[in-house]
Amino acid sequence: MQALDNVELMVKEGEVHALLGMNGAGKSTLVKILSGVYTKDSGRIFIDGKEVFINHAQDAMDCGVATVYQHPQLVYTFTGYENISLGEESRSFVINRDIMRKTAQELAKEYRINIDVTKMVGDMRPVERELICILNALSKKSKILILDEPTSILTEKEIEILFDVIRELKTKGVSIIFVTHRLDEVNQICDKITVFRDGKNIQSLEVGKGLDSSYIAELMLGRKLEKFYPPKSTDQPSEVVLATHGLSLERRFVDISLSARKNEILGVFGLVGSGIDELSKVLFGAVKPSEGTIILNGEGKKFRSPNDAIKNGIFLVPGDRQTEGYVGDQSVENNITMAKMNKVTYKIFGLINAGAKKKDALKMVEDLSIATPTVKKVVAELSGGNQQKVVVAKGLYTDANVYVFCEPTVGVDVGAKYSIYEIMRQLSKTSAVILISSDIEEIYGMADRVMVINQGKMKVETKTNEITMNTILVHAVSNA
Amino acid sequence: MSVTKNENFISIIGFIIIFTAVIGFFTFMNPNFLTAKYFLTMFKNVTIIAIASIGLTFVIAVNHTDLSFYLTAGFSAMFMSWLISKNFSVPAAVITALIGSVVFGFTTGFAIGVARLPDIISTIAIGVIAYGCSYLFSNGQKIYVNKSNISFLNDGNILGIPTPIFFLLLFYxxxxxxxxxxxxxxxxxxxxSNRIAARLSGINTNAVIIFSYILCTVFSSFAGMISTASRGNGDVATTANFLMPCFTAVFIGSAVFKRPNLLGTFLGAFFVRMMIDGVLLLGIPYYVGDLVTSILLIISLLISKLNTFGSFKRIRLVAAVNTKGGVAK
Amino acid sequence: MNNGLQGNKGNDIIKKILTNYMLLFIIAGIFIVFTIRLPSGSFASVSNILKIFQVGSVYSIVILGVTWVISMNEIDTSFGDVAAFSSVFSAVLIMQVGLPPNLAIVIAILTGSLFGIINGILVTKAKLNSLIVTIAISGIAKAIAYILGKGSSVSVKQDRTQFFYQLCQGATGIIPNILIFGVILVVVMILIQEKTKFGQYIYAIGDNQEAANVAGINITKIKLIVFFISSFFAAFGGTMMMLRGAAMPTIGSNLFLESFTKIFIGATLYKLGKTNILGTFVGAVLMAMLVNGLAKVGAPSYMQQIITGILLIFGVAITSVLQRRRQRALTLEE
Structure with a gap:
């Protein structure tokens, strides 16, 4: 499957053009091609009517295309103005900070960006860091600015500051490509939108007087749900196994109360950056909540560490497989048995029973049909889907009562995806399963009950068959 | 995960060839090299480096480093000598001094694991303190220990095996x-290899780090004590030259087997000491041995880089394919 | 348009002074303690203070370059043995080859700098870990120093008239030349560090190599130069010690620990956890003061080690905590 297929995009001078789409729709691939991180296979790019060739990051810069990422690459111990002029301080060996500062301040003034450039970037708030990046781009005379999901880590007030700056840039003739999946923002500042889905540009629309959220949601989602998911539960849900009351984490989410039962998958839907990833970590004891309680089988619990959570029968399949899920240079069997090695050790000194370890790992490999020649193979060398299955197998091996899956199918091929869904469904018969995801189809297809988190706040909780996918999405993207 | 995987075959064969070639060279230059008597002497010399490297192997395996273990070892050796000079029995002195080294190891491990201080600076700071403390007992003067008491550590026998070699085999x-x-x-x-994933698998990573640092100080301290026993006096400088051979031993081991491991460390220690002793046997001054050790270290680093490069490339390729799959979905 | 992005300045300045200049307060405190504790004129006298600064500047010169290596987020453990090498090499050139001292010293400094280039190449081109590489290179430098000196120190008959001797051992009035030279050197290097692109890039690389790369900075070139500078100063320091009378191949191990202590204690000064030239100089002066004062008080020499070790670990802990608090808003701790 192609990441991008015959995509057309036209951006006018001084236009704010939004790219909308769900995860994996192709927005970020397009951004990476335009900024020279990826190279296109075919097609052409024109700026001011002239064809340009962007093969490296430097090419993009030379063409006047600059990209501001969510977590910008800045030198945190330098001041704002030093970052703005990094690499281009002066023609000679000697640098003059006064001149650098004044240039930066004038630039900021010219574009009416109200920021203290003498502050150290490490002391700045996220929005200020983004503004520094924008100023850096402007100092290189960039005419096209790509903002890659700039608002997802900002507070409402900060978003307003950013939008003021964008409006000012517009009047100065800077074109802005604004990647987002939040509709309310589009209504506020964009002139035009292009909706992406499955690597294609579906439709471009003038924003004008405002957009109909449910129509856009339909465009983003496209086809009706295919019969891709295993049948939902028909049994009556059991009593609550895991519940939270008023769970909060500073700056991430507030007052989350959820309850998970057997025979029912609880889906928690939220956009990337809405706090769902942090929620999964708090449930697993990896991050301490700032407020609220976790109740397991009717008993209030405080998990000191993931180890503690595992002992209490909770397991998390974490969101970032590569850095959090598996240990890449260890074998499949080690990864599978890692969280519960006591099952394969003799009573004395933690000596490993190599035969039992291999047998248990083999059984897991067979049960989950993990494609690996042997259980000794190093996990980093498996395909994405099989790596994820190894992480799931590690969880199953702990025989937990509560499973939390965070973004379980990102970067997983279709076949493996389906078998992971089947495993979840199977698991829900004997344990409580919580599916935390930013993939709305997945949530809609898998969850029996769904809960939406929008910018760290709980929006709605209902049975999945009592709500439409559009409504879920509207809850997640509209103003919090 | 066994140490001897097929993929390591080439580097292991390569190591064996070099090893034999070196033995052959020294034997050719001086036939005494391969005699049982000389070999035993050399084996005793290997002991000190090999034991001191056990803990360092663990520290390197948890992806940290320790620049202070040889100073803590110096402290423990002085502490033990002082206790013996104050008429403590040898076992009591050894155990008390080892407990002292545990304190240093725990502090280092705590600073790096729990408090997350940078490992190089923290170990240097602890090293400076340990070095200062090793002057506490005699203000830097040598402490003569009654040889007949402590010589057991160096010249004695346990079950017919010379004591140092007995401990070496036991510990290894x-x-x-x-x-x-x-x-x-x-x-x-x-x-x-992945601290976050390990922690999310329920592993107490802080405890693992503290444990490794404790092993590092305890074993280098014990090696320092054997060294003291063989000299007959406690000297603050006894362990000053542990740093390089130990690092070299560990890295030769990782070069051969592609990851830090004790079999490799042992072979590395043996190889390092053999080069030093072989050079000495040829009548070349001891310091030329240091030159050889350092060059060995650089070569083993370059080899381990080449060695891992292949598998790294493969892993990165797979990762790239995976992320692309993610984008395409 | 006031959007509330301007911070509360007054509060920040007080915090800044307290954290950035904490070291100076500690020095002042130690100075006062010694002054009170010791009979007047023995510690807080002009000649003694000059002496402290002289020792401080000698020992800071050796490690000025290493300071930048660490600022760049690499490390150089070979400086001590490079100093030992050039010290012995210059002595051998003078006493055994019979070269004129000035020429011998220049040759020894340049040869010693070669080690830095090797370090730099192994780190930037072969992409090896700088800690292990420099441990290995230091072994080589030390071994060559021993080989050259045949295992012992080489005493040198000094020609008191020549340039380098005057520079390192002579005095202008009551002020030792090396102190003047050291201060000039420190000032020049602070200017380079603060006022040139080169200095700016050292810290950019040290803080975020990827950001430096994106900004088009030639990282390899800067790293090579800094490793070269590091060995250059180490080699210079080595010949300086030879001029005191004898070249000893053992100075490396003595320099190793105390130099790192000076650099890292200095890192708590002024750049919040980043090693820097001024900090290194102040750190060296602090250590010289401790040694001097403790000796006069009659305290055993190990007290100095223990005090500096404890100061160091506290310094590291405080700067680490401050740096972490700064980043916490962005990333969640694991």
């Missing part, structure tokens, strides 16, 4: 099993 067997055959070994390698 126990800790090889710990590292390769128990769950704790798995924890150590997991924490070293």
């Amino acid at each position: 067997i126990i800790f090889f099993i710990l590292m390769e055959k128990t769950k704790y070994g798995t924890y150590i390698f997991a924490a070293g």
